[in-house]
Amino acid sequence: MDELAPSRRRLLAGALAGGIGAAAGCLGTDSDDESDDGPELRLSLSRVEGSLRDRYVRDPDAPPERWDGAALDAALAGEPYTIRHRKPFFAEPDDPAYVRFEGTYYRLGSVIVDEVAETYPVLRLFEAESDGASAGDGGEDGDLPEADQRAVHIAHFAARARGGVGGYPVGLVERGGYAYRAEASRAESALLDDDGPDYVTYRDTTYRVEIERERFHEAVHRPTAEAVAESPERMESILRAALVGPRLERDELSAEAGRIVDRAEAEEYGETHPYSDAYAELLRAIDARHYLDGNVRKDAGVRETEEAMIRHGDEYYERYLRIVNDGEN
Numbered sequence: 001m002d003e004l005a006p007s008r009r010r011l012l013a014g015a016l017a018g019g020i021g022a023a024a025g026c027l028g029t030d031s032d033d034e035s036d037d038g039p040e041l042r043l044s045l046s047r048v049e050g051s052l053r054d055r056y057v058r059d060p061d062a063p064p065e066r067w068d069g070a071a072l073d074a075a076l077a078g079e080p081y082t083i084r085h086r087k088p089f090f091a092e093p094d095d096p097a098y099v100r101f102e103g104t105y106y107r108l109g110s111v112i113v114d115e116v117a118e119t120y121p122v123l124r125l126f127e128a129e130s131d132g133a134s135a136g137d138g139g140e141d142g143d144l145p146e147a148d149q150r151a152v153h154i155a156h157f158a159a160r161a162r163g164g165v166g167g168y169p170v171g172l173v174e175r176g177g178y179a180y181r182a183e184a185s186r187a188e189s190a191l192l193d194d195d196g197p198d199y200v201t202y203r204d205t206t207y208r209v210e211i212e213r214e215r216f217h218e219a220v221h222r223p224t225a226e227a228v229a230e231s232p233e234r235m236e237s238i239l240r241a242a243l244v245g246p247r248l249e250r251d252e253l254s255a256e257a258g259r260i261v262d263r264a265e266a267e268e269y270g271e272t273h274p275y276s277d278a279y280a281e282l283l284r285a286i287d288a289r290h291y292l293d294g295n296v297r298k299d300a301g302v303r304e305t306e307e308a309m310i311r312h313g314d315e316y317y318e319r320y321l322r323i324v325n326d327g328e329n
Contacts, residue, residue: 039323041291042270043282045261048309048316052239053232057098057105066090067097068223075108075225076101084116085181085218096242098228098235105229105238114220121192122214123151124177125159125207128199135199135206136190144200147185151178156202175214240311245319246287248312257282261312270324286310288321 048055058064063072071088074081076099089108091097097108136144138152155178157168162176172178180186190196191209200207229235250258256278263269271279275292283291288306305322 040270040272041275041279041283042268042322042324043260043264044268044320045265045310045312046318046320047265048318051232051236052243052316053235056239056243057100057235060099060101063099071110071223072099072108072225075223076106080222082113082220082222083110084118084220085216087221088223098239099225100235103230104227105235106225107228109224109226110221111224112219113222115217116220117215117217118181119213119215121180121186122175122177122212123155123180123191124210124212125152125155125200125202126210127159127163128206128208130199130206134197135201136197138200138202142201145188145190147180147182147188148191151180151185151189151191152200152202152207154178156205156207159207177210179214179216181216243309244311244316245308246285246310248285248310250313253285254278254281257285265317286319291321291323 060072060076063069067090068083068088071081071083073079075088087110089097089110091109093109099106099108136142136148138144138149138156140149142149144152154169154172158173158176158178161168180189180192186192191200192211196209198209200209228238248261253261256276260269260278260282275283280292283289287308305320307318307320310317310319
């Protein structure tokens with residue numbers, strides 16, 4: 001079985017054949033059977049090890065690298081602090097961040113308190129016909145400063161996509177290139193100098209360098225930290241209410257539905273529509289009634305793969321449902 005990522009499970013490729021029990025009828029199907037008269041719905045369950053606190057609550061002394069450490073310190077201390085352009089903890093109202101500080105659990109976020117306008121240089125790269133004999137080397141071992149290496153790496157994604165080859169990371173590419181927002185990066189850059197190279201090479205391609213200074217309007221964020229719990233139990237309850245959907249209890253399921261749960265946790269379980277009574281019972285129990293519709297892809301508006309967190313007994317599980325053999329895959 002594939003190794004599981006912390007919060008995502010790689011779905012198994014094959015469906016399981018055979019039934020689980022005579023009382024449940026033909027509960028398993030073979031995905032190679034082309035005689036199926038409806039879509040096959042596959043269910044897999046991946047146990048979440050430990051508590052939700054272990055996964056979602058951070059230590060302020062070891063925050064994620066992308067967080068603004070100064071913003072975290074200021075928010076916890078109740079001191080004034082602002083950050084422009086990006087959210088300090090990358091937290092959204094429906095996806096908050098949490099820390100535990102001196103025995104208290106805090107929900108982190110930010111509010112917009114102002115707007116500023118700034119002018120930044122934007123690097124765009126265009127594939128060049130010449131070999132650029134005096135081109136700077138934008139690779140990791142090249143002769144350009146580290147700030148320019150990062151800029152070239154990001155701008156090359158946009159240049160590549162401009163030629164119709166692949167996409168680019170929207171969160172990094174700005175206005176078709178790379179914006180030198182940080183003052184330290186601008187001070188370090190060789191490409192921004194008046195006598196900087198007109199060409200750069202990157203991954204065996206020579207690019208023409210274009211620098212434009214453009215106006216950006218940026219939101220000003222103030223970090224927030226709201227105390228939400230004083231005990232681990234209360235924090236776990238908050239996370240459970242925010243993140244966990246249906247709750248399953250073994251004694252509330254039929255024996256056949258319980259065996260499907262065991263199979264879905266061990267590997268992956270699938271049935272072709274129309275589903276057995278036991279599978280239909282389980283789908284209702286995990287709040288997936290919409291899959292009981294034989295034309296679910298058109299009538300229920302579901303994605304090809306749907307995931308959610310559920311609780312089975314005292315354990316948390318990532319629940320994955322996916323449709324195959326419906327004529328659209």
